[in-house]
Amino acid sequence: MVIPVIAYYAVMSVLAYVTYAVDKKAAIHRRRRVRERTLHLLGVLGGWPGALLAQQQLRHKTRKTAFLVGFWLSVVLNLACVWWLIFQLGII
Template sequence: MFSTPETTLHLLDLLGGWPGALVAQQSFRHKTVKASFQRGFWFTVVVNLLAVGWWLKSGWATTFLP
């Protein structure tokens, strides 16, 4: 078995993988108690949502969306 560094998990969260990570955390009860990991996780969620909100509001989304 191998272990993935927490920084890699947070990078994947930041790149938009946080919904899957949230489901996996709840399904497998993994990293749900470690406070430092949870702080990092929720920080990446907020940053990701702010970035998506900015992207939609800035008009850049019209470049990619019909």
């Protein structure tokens, strides 16, 4: 049961990383951006490790305090859901 969870987090992390990269490129070229709520949703759904890596490697979304608060709240929410699945439902 652990392998599918790891695979899920890997897929979501790649998706989040790519989405951050697309948003960074859009910001550079002054094009339409990815909504912040979309980035946060990816974090809640398990993509936060990839999002964190993208923030550091791409130097994207690292200065806006309101965004960072939302990002870390999405991490906490995701981890709380995983904890609940593990300990309350016996899943994973």
